[in-house]
Amino acid sequence: MTYCVAMKLDAGLVFLSDTRTNAGVDHVSTFRKMLVFERAGERVLVLLSAGNLALTQAVRQQLAEARDTETLWNAKSMTDVARVVGQAIRDVYTRDAKALEAFGVDFNCSFLLGGQIAGAPSRLFQLYSAGNFIDASSVNPYFQIGESKYGKPIIDRLVTPATSLDDGAKCALISMDSTLRSNVSVGLPLDLLVYEEDSLRVTRFASLDDENVYYKMIHDTWGARLRQVFNELPEPQWATTCVESAPASLPPRAAPPEGVPGAHEAGSVQSLAQTVALKMPS
């Protein structure tokens, strides 16, 4: 499996990818899923990939060979770049999909593509197996591919376009940490690339393994602080409720069939008190 996330913030772009691939739990390997196309001062393109590794590598190879007239190196706009990547996916589909089908293998690959070309703002796209794509926006400033669900809630809670690049990177790492904990098929090391708007070159990149001081801090501290916040939240207070006054709050019950005793002592059920004793954080 894979987890990749990319954010389109006002201040630039954030990219984070893991490196684990597996073909069954007994065949786990490490491959980097981030590929950078940079002509400093003119364009920076970053491609993250998820799905069938043979397919994503074939697409990357197709893009790197750049045999068509329009390539990642000369496409005039980011939308044109996305079309070039989409066409590469379709070329691989034409070549491989039928053979894969004979083995019952889906044509499964997806990409995140972000970057900037001189003279226009940065953009971020998500591309599907069919080569079509969608564009990030201010109401949806991030995309994920691969094992996306475990790491989604924290981004939903924290990231807006106004989020700084450092906060975006921090949030991406927390999102990745949650994913790593819940899915063993996502794994270290991580590739983190932070692109500053209008820099038109790669200025911040880190490959993070379990020795990395910052990632270790995130891993250790986030969990500990979450527990602290959790402990500070008030416990539910249960209060005996008069059943007559709150019949709707009773749990749905199955009545026993005729002749089977099933005494219900519903009058003793407590429901949540309608007040909350907020503790102050210690």
Added chain:
Amino acid sequence: MTYCVAMKLDAGLVFLSDTRTNAGVDHVSTFRKMLVFERAGERVLVLLSAGNLALTQAVRQQLAEARDTETLWNAKSMTDVARVVGQAIRDVYTRDAKALEAFGVDFNCSFLLGGQIAGAPSRLFQLYSAGNFIDASSVNPYFQIGESKYGKPIIDRLVTPATSLDDGAKCALISMDSTLRSNVSVGLPLDLLVYEEDSLRVTRFASLDDENVYYKMIHDTWGARLRQVFNELPEPQWATTCVESAPASLPPRAAPPEGVPGAHEAGSVQSLAQTVALKMPS
């Protein structure tokens, strides 16, 4: 969709379920997914269901009718109870699966079953569409069915068998809140049932809607406190790295094809500093 979670703690059992069902986004309804079988002083059984609503209702109906010799009301152990539920699933399969197949509908239903029968400890099971089941244990003290991934990381971080019932309920509600934020097909009201070990009756139950004071507190406070903790975590510090000393940290790059300029200024790439300035919480 659905999200149900149940925990088997040393102090008892916690059950939480949402109530949203949908057949396409234009057909959303509210159904309760929690069913209680209680004979106070002798047994308490709680069944949570996810999957095709017609199937889960058919299974519940089959169990409530209790036409077989062995029923939920007379099964001697919790394992026997799980077998009774498994048999009900298989009976519904025998009756319905073929007709569903003609319409391309999967036989898709799953259940969480927890409870206690006098004389033995409480147990918690997860049952699959095939009627087979697994048992919660001290290393895996909780199960989820339905839309489980968004709400899993927080439980993985916080819940162990030693967790108190109130903390279990609080964590289940936070897990549900994260799920509600990330998947519109999971919705209020919620059914929360907390079972105290050896009480052999339902003593704590609440149906929570968006007016519920405790759930509102969880919803508002958890997000705000998360943001606070997030802001207290140190930002990544970037430091210029000598490329010669750390070549492995450079991002994978595609070289431009022959004749295409693609100047790499790799020497200017900064990587994460190997120190972290921990801020103290304010």
